[in-house]
Amino acid sequence: MSAGEKAEAAPAKPPMREALVAAAFQLFLERGYEQTTVDDIVALAGVGRRSFFRYFPSKEDVVFPDHERCLADMTAFLAASEPDAEPVGRVCDAARVVLRMYAENPTFSVQRYRLTKQVPGLRAYELSVVWRYERALAEYLRARFAARREGTLQADVIAAAVVAAHNNALRSWLRSDGRGDASATVDHALGYVQSAFGAAPPRRADEQPDDVVVVVSRRGAPLWRVVQEIETTLGRTTD
Amino acid sequence: MSAGEKAEAAPAKPPMREALVAAAFQLFLERGYEQTTVDDIVALAGVGRRSFFRYFPSKEDVVFPDHERCLADMTAFLAASEPDAEPVGRVCDAARVVLRMYAENPTFSVQRYRLTKQVPGLRAYELSVVWRYERALAEYLRARFAARREGTLQADVIAAAVVAAHNNALRSWLRSDGRGDASATVDHALGYVQSAFGAAPPRRADEQPDDVVVVVSRRGAPLWRVVQEIETTLGRTTD
C-alpha cells in the first residue's frame, strides 16, 4: 500500500504476490500454518480474498512460491543439454539448479523447512512438488536411455536416487540453519550416487582408458563391503 | 462381495468399512472421483455421513483402505529381521511384502491404478503413502548403517532406489491389467538395485569364507557394469 516502488526492475511483477507471501509467512510463523486462514492472510495484506486464489491455486502454494519457476528452469536446463553429455552427471547438475534456488534465500528456505517439517499437509504437498522434479529427471534419462534394454527402469531408479541424495544433503544443510556449504554437501551426496551408478565422473583426456584394476576379496566379507571397496578404488581416481 | 465368509479368521472386522469401500469405488468408477461426494457414498452405503469419517480420516483414504495395515506389516517384517541379515536384500524383501498386497487383489489394484493415474489429488495422496514406506525402509537402513560414515545418505538413497524400482515394476504390471507375473517383474527390477548397491544373496554356511576372488576391469567400463560382473561372480555361487 504505502510502498512507492518504481516499476522498472521486474517485468511488471505484481507486488501483490510478494505481499501475500510476506503476510502469509508472518502469520504462519507467529501462529502456525493451520491456525491461519486465508481470510487472515488477505486481511493482513489488505487485499480481497479472491485475489489470493488468483495468485495461488491453493493455500499450500503460497509456501512454495518459486517452485513453478524453478521446475521450468530445471526442465529448460535439461532440454538445453548437449546430446552427448553424460546423462547421470547431467541430472546431478540439474539437481544443483534446484539447490541453488534454495541457497539463494537461506533464511526463507530455513523458515519453510521448519514449517513443512511439522505440518503434515505441507509435507504431503512438498512431496508432490518433489515428485515433479523427479519426473522431469526421469523423463530426461528415459529419453537418453531409450536404447538400453532396461532404460526406463534405470532412468526411474537413478532419478529417485539423485533426488534422494539431493534431499538428504539439502535437509542436512537446512538443519544447520543454512550455515554450512550447501554446494559442497550436495556435491558429496551426488558423488555417492554417481559412484553407485557408474556415471564415470568426466575422465580427463590424458588418462589411460585401459587401466586395469585388480580387487582381491575374501568371500567371508559381505558383498556390499567388496563393492564399497571397488567404488572407492574406481571412483576416487578423479574426484 | 458375495462371498459368505464365516467370521472366524478376522477378529470381528466391521462390515461397514467394506461397505463404504464398495460403495465408494462403485461411484468413483461410474462418475469419477471428483464428481462423487462423501454424501453420495454414505447414501449408497446406507450409513450416516459421520460414520464415513470415523473409518476414513479423509475422502482420499477410502481409495487406499489397506495401506495402513500393509505399512504395519512391512514395519513388522523389518523389525523381525535377524541382526546379521544383509540389509539391502532385506529391504528388497520388504518391498516384496508390499507387492504381495497389490497382487492379492489384482482387479482392485488395477481399478485403483486407473483412478490415481488420472486424478491429481489421488496421485498426491499416493505419494504421501509411498513416502511412508520409503521412510520405513530408510529408517531400517539407517539403523543398520549406523556404523558407516555416510550411513544416512546411503540409507536414504538405497531406500529411494528400492521404492523406485518397486514402483516401476508395479506400474508395469498394473498397466498390463494384472495379467503378467508381478513377482518376476519386481524381482528383476530389484535385482538391478541390488546390483547397483551390492547386496549379496545369502551365502550358505558350508562355503569357504576365505576364498579369494579376483576381479579385473578396464577403467573405461562404467562402474555399474563392473559391479554387475562382481555380483554375478560372487553371487552366483549360491543362487
Add this chain to the structure above:
DNA sequence: GAAATTACTGCACTGAGTGCCATCAGGGGT
C-alpha cells in the same frame, strides 16, 4: 472520449472435515 481489456473485489455456493450431543445396542452386575 468511448470502448475494450485487465486487475481487483464481493458474494453466494459447494463440499470436506470436525465437534458435540442424542440415540441405540449389548454386557455385567445387583
Add this chain to the structure above:
DNA sequence: ACCCCTGATGGCACTCAGTGCAGTAATTTC
C-alpha cells in the same frame, strides 16, 4: 427384571478451502 456403563452410530451445526459469477475501478487503445 432393572440399571449402568461402554461403544458404535446418526444428526446437526459449524469452519474453512476453493469456485463461479457479477460488478467495479484502472489502464490501454482507437
